[in-house]
Amino acid sequence: MAEILLLPFGSAGDVFPFIWLGRQLKARGHRVRLITACLFEENVRNAGLEFIALGKAEDFEAMIHDPRIWQAGTGTKLVFDFAAKSVEPYLTAIESCGHVDLMLAPMTAFAARLAREKHGIPLITVHLQPAVFMSVHETPLLHPALRWLRRMPVWFKRLLFALPNPVDFFALPKVRRICMANGVKPPRSLWRDWWDSPDGVLVLFPEWFAKPQPDWPVNLLQWTFPLEDLAKEQALKPELQAFLAAAERVVVFTPGSANVQASRFFAVAAKAVEQIGCRAVFVTREPKQVPANLPANILTVDFAPFSTLLQHATAFVHHGGIGTMSQGFAAGVPQLIMAMAHDQPDNADRLERLGAGIGLSVRQFTPERVTAALSRLLNERGFHDSAAFCQGEFAEQPDVNVLMRWIEERAAKDGLI
Template sequence: MKHILLLPHGTAGDVFPQIWVGRQMLRRGHKVTMIWTEAFRETALKAGLDFVALKDEGYEEMIRNPALWKPHESLKLTYSFAGRSIGPYVHAVMEAAGRHGMPDLMLAPIMAFAAPLLRAKLGVPLITTHIATLQLMSAHEVPLSVPAARLLRRLPLLLRKTFLKLVAPYDHLAFSQVRSGCRTHGIRPPRRLRDWWHSPDGGLALFPEWYAGPQPDWPAHTLQWDFPLEDVADEKPLGPELSAFLDAGEKPVVFTLGSFHLHSRRYFEVAARIAAELGCRAVFATREVSQAPAALTPSVFVTSYAPFSALLPRARAFVHHGGIGTTSQCFAAGLPQLITPLAYDQPDNAACVERLGAGLQLDIGQFTVKRALPLLRRCLTDGGIRQQAAACAARMRQRPDADKLAAWLEARCLNSSPSPA
């Protein structure tokens, strides 16, 4: 039995894929510990994982900041929080080691800056996890969340490579904490923060090739897999009231800006008017139901959480922010989707959906009844979009054997991997 450490960083869309990986390793008889903020303790424990809470460095304050969902400002907040989290991550890992012994493998995204430090300090192999193409930062297909990405895509490849190599506008927000952490633990700091982005032990891309194919400048030893499709449906099934609503009439249109978006009152006001114009039933999913309009007709149901794997097969279409977990659940349900991207990987996910013909996108600043209504109506009536959404669902049913992924991870555990660089 091996001890596997999961070190996620982000909101539910970032944490759930790690829980899915943890489940696969649990099935193989391994001990799995997740380290992240207290908000995810119950979810992790119900999934069968051990859990060590990261000392709060302002997580709740960060997710309540409206700038978290704005391009550029969001990355500033995220990098700053990641830097502050280095010390607490190290402390929590040592606590987990005290409980269950030294870990044999760690899995962490690039923003968990403590993970490479721990790899060097403890000699424990590290697999860098990627849930979206943004985290792999290819010059061959510059992510749309990168500043001036559309302009960069028009430049020769050499200039794109040079730009991405030299320009790092957010690194300074965390690099001083990285250097400080390295000094504290006797580790040589990286010359640049991005030198720590990709572990030499391997990388795991949790999205399929039909969605985004591998690029020549991806790190070596990267395994591309599939969407995890984790939404903790076994632990958090559809509530009885929502189930009764779905049983009581025609399939609804589902609207959300993500489980952790706490500034979406205007969005749901527009969504309510759109549903009224269409004469359709609707489900609004938002962590804080007070964000929905107070006076809604019985044709609109508001829920603080619903597992999309159970909800979306009973829906007509999905209007959402373009998070990778939400997008992949939409693919699995064969639903047409209208995406209103905000930040992070969401513009790239929206572009992929449009490229596949499975939906449309609209800038969140243009989310008005006048602009969104005709696009949603097209999603509901356009045979081509519905056909391509169904084709995506068919691809999603061709899933690889998760035991092969688990075996790949086992082969990279301690004593099966090269020594730390």
């Protein structure tokens, strides 16, 4: 048995894949402890995993309540600022665990890499979305205004990417100070030196969504979408079950589990539903964002496992988070994305290239545009055929034992497994 730490960083779409990993590792007899924001304690414990709180609950809540978190560029800065501030609490939590054989963490959990350098604990970097790979071959679309960059020659992109990376401006100074305080040589660049662990890189999205590129890390294993949504622990609420059983399929709307700035999203959604005349389910943990006095054809719920809910859906409208979008693929439902920041523009672009949906920017997300886009998704056969193709890609799931053995080999150097 190995002592394994999982260190997700972010919202539900970032945490749930690590819960999935934890379930698999625990089933193989390992002790698994998960360190993340207090918000997810119940989810982690209900999945049968040990939980260690990261920092204070109000710190994470303050970040997601900052409206700038959903602005392109500014939102990324806030995330990396918060990631840098979280290094010391993360490191304290790691060191409180005693002996650790292996860590799995995203690149934003800088403390995991610090613990690797300080204590020699093997680390697997886990990437959940292709936008983290600044490839000169298939360059991610981090902002709609950067489409021109994809058309540039490889030599030009190599020169451009050799310039200082914004993440180093946002987070590196604080990380350097913490490194020096812990007797660890600071990285010259977080992006170039600490982005991918030398011990292994795990990619949790399939090749049909993003093919590996020549400049991706060599010590990499590409898997598929985990599709963890806690459906094992949470059934649909009776009110929702009754609503879904009453008539035809619904359009599902969600701005993301961490989005508490979504009043406009739901106002636009309500007008589009009225124009189309369909039934809809609004999913948000902040129901006060939803317009008052909604008609009977719209039901609001605070949570529903998408793997269950989307079985009753005819279209899926959301923010473009990778976990949310993967559930739409698995359900074979055409999708409409309002891409705001982070990896969302790139995810929306990949959705469109697959032909399984439409991407809109925040500015484009108006009642008229959403009504027109939804009408296309509901009525044009091409979207349904492409969505069905994506769903078919889930028919043959890879053997999870292969993944588990690969993970275990990262900790086997000391004869622990």
